[in-house]
Amino acid sequence: MTNSINKTYKMITYGCQMNENDSEKLSGMLKAMGYTPTEDETTAGLVVMNTCSVRENADVRFFGNVGNFKHIKKKNPDLILAVCGCMMQQPQIVKKIKEDNPQVDIVFGTHNLHRFPELLANYQASGNRTIEIYDDDDGLIENLPVDRRYPFKSYVSIMKGCNNFCTYCIVPYTRGREVSRPHEKIIDEVKALVADGCLEVTLLGQNVNSYGNDRKDGYGFADLLRDVNAIEGLERIRFMTSHPKDMTDEVIDAVAACDKVCPVVHLAVQSGSTKVLKAMHRGYTKEKIIALVEKMHKRIPHVAITTDLIVGFPGETETDFEETLDIVRRCHFDAAFSFLYSIRTGTPAAKMPDQIPENIKHERLNRLLKVLHSEGNERNLWFQDQTVDVLVEGKSTHNEDRLTGRTMNGKLVNFDGNAATIGTIVPVHIDCARTFSLDGHAV
16 A cells, blocks of 8 residues: 555444444454544545345445445545445345446455455455455454444454344344354453453343353353453443343343343343244243243342334234233333334245235334333333432533433433543432433532
C-alpha cells in the first residue's frame, strides 16, 4: 500500500451482538493496518457493510443501502466497498450482488472474516472484484485484534454456530455448527480485558447453554460462569442467547450463586403454542416454559427475563396466537423482541403451507405489543423510588444533558448526573418508572 491510499473507513453493522462483535474485530484489523474510522461514508476510503440475514427486513435495508453506493462511488470512485456477514453465506444473495451491484468490490462471509486484511490487500493490488466465501471452517480463530466500542465493557465470543436447526432460522446455514472455544482461552481473554479497564463482559453464543457439548470434557456453561465470576476486578457478567430446552438447573444455580453474573436471562421462547413450537422444532412445550420461568423467578433473586416472539408462523391460528398472549401474561416478561415471521429461503418453514397473510400478522403483532407493554410497565414499577447501581454508558441519545446506563438486571436508566462518571458504576435514585426505561438522578 502507498501513502496515497485514503486510509479512513466506515463500519456499518446490521443485526445481533454476534455481528457487533465481528465488526469490532474487523475494526481492530483495520486499525492495525493504519486505518482510522470516519462517520462520513461519502468521503471514506473504505466502507464495510456487515450484514444480518435473520429477518427479511434486514435484507431489504441492506440492498436499499448498498444501492446508494452506486451514486456515492460516482463522486468518490476510489472508495472501496466491502460486504460481509451472514447474508453473504447465502448463494442467492451473492448471485444478486454479482449481477446487480457492480459497486461492491469485496465479498466475504462469516467463516473467513479473519482473512479480510489479505482480501483487501489483494483487491488494492489488482483492482479486481474479490469474492471469497467459505462453506464452513474448523473452529474459532483466536487472537484477532479488537477495537472495542466501549473501553469499560466488551463482548466475548464463547462459541460459534448452532446445532438446533429451527425450521424458520437461517443461522445454522450461515454460521455453521456449534464449536466451543476452550474455556482457558475465554478466561484469559476476560482477564486481559479486565487488565485493560473493562468492568463488564457479555458472553456470546447462538445458544450459550450448550457451550461445551462439542468438547466432551464435562466442562459446561455453568462451570464457565463460575470461573469467570472468580476473576478479580470484573464487576458484571452478562450472557446471551439462552435456548429454553437447554436451560439446566446447573445454569440457573450458577446465575443465582455468582454475585457478578447479572440476574437477567434472555430466554427466546418464540411462541406460546405447543403446536407451533413443535412445527418450529423448538424442543419444548408451553407448559415447560411456564414451569421454567416460575423456577427462575423463585431461585434467582430479582431476575429479569426477556424473550423473543415470532408472530404469524405458518399455520398459526387465532387460537395459537391467543396461547402466545397467555404465556406473556403468565410469565411476566420484562421485555420482548417481537417480530413478524418472514420467509428465509432455504429453511423448512419457507415451504410450509398455510402462510399467514401480512395484514393478519400485523394485526396480531399490534395486539401482542399492547400486552407486552403492559407487562413491561408493571415490572418496571417495582423500581419506582428505589436506588439502583447503574453502569454509566454515555450521554442519553434523547437528551445530551442527561446520562444513560443499565442496572444489573438490564434495565435502561436515563438520569441526571456528572459526565465524568461515564464508564463507572454509580447509585441512581429512580424518580419515574416508564414502560421501556427508568428515569432518575445520581445520588
